[in-house]
Amino acid sequence: MSRFQATLDAVAAAMARETERGAPASYIPELAGVDPSRFGVAVAPVDAARPPAAAGDADVRFSIQSVCKVFMLTLALERAGDALWRRVGREPSGDPFNSIVQLEHERGVPRNPFINAGAIVVADVLLADRTPEAAILDVLTLVRRLCGDEGVGCDARVAASEARTGMRNRALANFMAAEGNLRHPVEQVLQVYFHCCAIAMSCRQLAAAGRYLAAAGRTGGCDPVITPQRARRINALMLTCGHYDASGEFAFSVGIPGKSGVGGGILGVVPGVASLAVWSPGLNAKGNSLIGSKAMAMLAARTGWSVFGPLDDPAPGR
Numbered sequence: 001m002s003r004f005q006a007t008l009d010a011v012a013a014a015m016a017r018e019t020e021r022g023a024p025a026s027y028i029p030e031l032a033g034v035d036p037s038r039f040g041v042a043v044a045p046v047d048a049a050r051p052p053a054a055a056g057d058a059d060v061r062f063s064i065q066s067v068c069k070v071f072m073l074t075l076a077l078e079r080a081g082d083a084l085w086r087r088v089g090r091e092p093s094g095d096p097f098n099s100i101v102q103l104e105h106e107r108g109v110p111r112n113p114f115i116n117a118g119a120i121v122v123a124d125v126l127l128a129d130r131t132p133e134a135a136i137l138d139v140l141t142l143v144r145r146l147c148g149d150e151g152v153g154c155d156a157r158v159a160a161s162e163a164r165t166g167m168r169n170r171a172l173a174n175f176m177a178a179e180g181n182l183r184h185p186v187e188q189v190l191q192v193y194f195h196c197c198a199i200a201m202s203c204r205q206l207a208a209a210g211r212y213l214a215a216a217g218r219t220g221g222c223d224p225v226i227t228p229q230r231a232r233r234i235n236a237l238m239l240t241c242g243h244y245d246a247s248g249e250f251a252f253s254v255g256i257p258g259k260s261g262v263g264g265g266i267l268g269v270v271p272g273v274a275s276l277a278v279w280s281p282g283l284n285a286k287g288n289s290l291i292g293s294k295a296m297a298m299l300a301a302r303t304g305w306s307v308f309g310p311l312d313d314p315a316p317g318r
């Protein structure tokens with residue numbers, strides 16, 4: 001049995017007892033209707049010979065939403081190299097994920113690739129010389145390779161709902177197009193972005209997919225996915241920007257790089273040790289999984305993973 005199994009079982013049991021679970025995202029019916037009592041957790045050790053350990057609803061697929069921005073960035077960095085950083089920044093925004101305020105001051109260059117505006121620029125990079133369908137397939141192919149599961153796909157209903165309701169994302173994209181920071185038609189760029197947000201994965205798949213970030217850019221089979229330097233860059237961005245205007249609090253209470261999505265998933269990275277994924281659909285006021293964040297804090301406390309020193313009590317607010 002994995003050395004993580006007992007800890008994961010304890011975390012799942014503790015989270016099942018939590019009564020305050022937040023509210024699922026309400027902007028599309030496919031997310032609003034997910035049962036908030038759901039909770040899953042999985043840990044994938046860097047040594048790929050050891051399969052992920054998991055507990056709770058770790059094999060139930062959910063909408064990964066903004067967690068996809070990690071995989072989009074990975075691919076875009078491979079394509080565009082450091083030139084990408086001329087079109088998107090690398091610093092925290094301190095604003096909500098869909099904020100538009102900074103864009104005007106900063107001439108259509110988003111603060112980082114993990115806020116929506118930044119991921120929309122990344123989607124534009126992924127569209128170079130391709131149709132939107134091919135760009136989406138490229139991201140799916142990467143994710144399938146990373147988690148070793150050809151069955152991962154996009155939820156077409158989620159993608160359609162995103163497109164129907166995505167007026168703010170359309171506003172962000174149009175503003176950046178006006179500033180000359182998009183090269184392709186706005187609707188094509190958004191098609192790529194919305195489909196990436198609609199990728200459905202389980203915690204077990206997501207933890208396995210994130211393993212390269214804990215393993216200096218290599219998959220378990222020692223296949224390079226990205227250079228060690230770029231893996232380090234993505235991890236640093238996850239730590240500083242992965243939870244938007246709650247990134248500082250997540251750093252304090254969990255203390256590892258993490259990327260959240262409004263579907264209630266969070267991908268975490270412990271460099272040199274493991275990647276992990278949690279999922280619970282109820283969100284806190286900042287749009288991050290309430291129980292997922294708590295579970296990560298408990299896991300970090302029990303494993304000593306926080307880079308900021310020991311955590312003896314995951315209760316927030318201290």
Ligand SMILES: NC(=O)CC[C@H](N)C(=O)O
Pocket residue numbers: 064065066067097098116162169197260261262263287
């Ligand atoms: N934080 C998120 O997960 C945001 C993703 C969502 N699809 C949006 O674009 O608004």
